[in-house]
Amino acid sequence: MNCLMFPGQPLAFAGKLPQDEDGAAIAEMVAQRVFLDLDTLAWLGEGSTEQVKLQLYGAAMSLYRLRKLRQEAVIVDLVAEHSMGIYPALVASGVLPEGEVLELTFRTGVCLARLGKVKEYALACVVGLSEGVLAPLSATYGVYMANYNTSRHFLLAGERSRIEQLAAAALAGGAFSAQSYPCDAPLHTPLIAEIAGQLRQIVADYSYAAPRVPLINHIDQRPLAAGDIAEFLLRELTLPVYWERTYLALREAGAITFIEAGAGEALKKYNRWIDSEAGR
Amino acid sequence: MTEEMIGKVKQMIIGSLRIEGMTPADIDSDAPLFGAGLGLDSIDALQLVVAMEKEFGVVVPDAATGTTVFQSVRTMAAYIMEQKK
Incomplete structure (x- = not known):
């Protein structure tokens, strides 16, 4: 098929x-x-x-x-x-x-x-961390898991300053890559x-x-x-x-x-x- | 660094990324892997990290090391050989 x-x-x-x-x-x-x-x-x-x-x-x-x-x-x-x-x-x-x-x-x-x-939002592409690590991190920074793409590829969305903090924390926590991008709206949240x-x-x-x-x-x-x-x-x-x-x-x-x-x-x-x- | 290792790295890239219609000879050993070169992205890079560990037993421990290692086929081969010493 x-x-x-x-x-x-x-x-x-x-x-x-x-x-x-x-x-x-x-x-x-x-x-x-x-x-x-x-x-x-x-x-x-x-x-x-x-x-x-x-x-x-x-x-x-x-x-x-x-x-x-x-x-x-x-x-x-x-x-x-x-x-x-x-x-x-x-x-x-x-x-x-x-x-x-x-x-x-x-x-x-x-x-x-x-x-x-009204507010600045952003997305973060995080590669390399598992959901088990990233989900608690997203809760800590008050952002949302927006895409569960694979076991190691996630997109998060939320307020821009929080997303940028999350991306930095993800890198410090062992992510292979964590990039943030400004966006109009926190899609999928x-x-x-x-x-x-x-x-x-x-x-x-x-x-x-x-x-x-x-x-x-x-x-x-x-x-x-x-x-x-x-x-x-x-x-x-x-x-x-x-x-x-x-x-x-x-x-x-x-x-x-x-x-x-x-x-x-x-x-x-x-x-x-x-x-x-x-x-x- | 041996040409043999460079050839193995090229084969690993083609195999792990499942690139169709490309041979090791098509990959420039010094071309950037990301952007204008092979056009890889962070999804590909993580796949290469896993493949390097599986095929060569070599770990890329963090993002900063990855940035250095994944500049070109030659830098990947050099890193593998250095780690295997």
Whole structure:
């Protein structure tokens, strides 16, 4: 079975959208629907933050890759998603069309960015420590475990000063790497509840079709039904991403080939780590 | 430092990172492993730490040592040989 995986928001821009017909069509759609010039990475109007640009860039790269896979007639048996990868995953499973997904990504990003106008937030990528070490550390510094990617790769989110202290403590505690990045909002934490009402209004504006291909969610690893999707889009922003569990569940479901559709290869690398621990 | 060790390190990188379509001859011994060189990241680096311990019995104890060791294939080979003395 083939599984198409959609990664979350990239942490940096990594190359431009290819300049072919599909790349041009997606760039045009991004410009028309969400007012971002992907070529220059400049807003075409009021716009929003750098983080929202990254979210749209990530979604556009995923949509481009999805088009190519469809042209190659790659059979997709399962669709999986990580964090904001849910948006292009909705296209892959036939739930929403491309244009609406770009708009949903933009509107959600703009809403999240409002949190960043009140307080400074950051993410920390911590590599090398176990959950058993990192979880108590996160509690000590008042930040949250946001992504459980593998047994040794975690993302934490919270107030910027606390995250920076956590990153320093993680390094002092033996982490192989602990880097912090400013962000608009503490994604995948309960702090998002502050704007839950606004987010609920946004996700309620769309009509979600039943997935034509099973769409496995990263919270409890079950396939999403049409009626689950709006609520999931809200919940996923307030709860951690459990990628390792998701990957293991996908394998258990029979997935053998995993194709990453997006900017970079983070999910492929996490899967490699999980496989190597399992002796595969 | 022996060319043999450099060859073993290149093979370890390809094997542990499961890089398809690349041979040891394709890797420049002095090119940066991160960024513009091989384009590795911290996820890859931890995989290499584990592979070095498994294949050579050599430990990279902390992030600061890792920064020094993982500059290039040559620095990795030098570290392994130094630790094995």
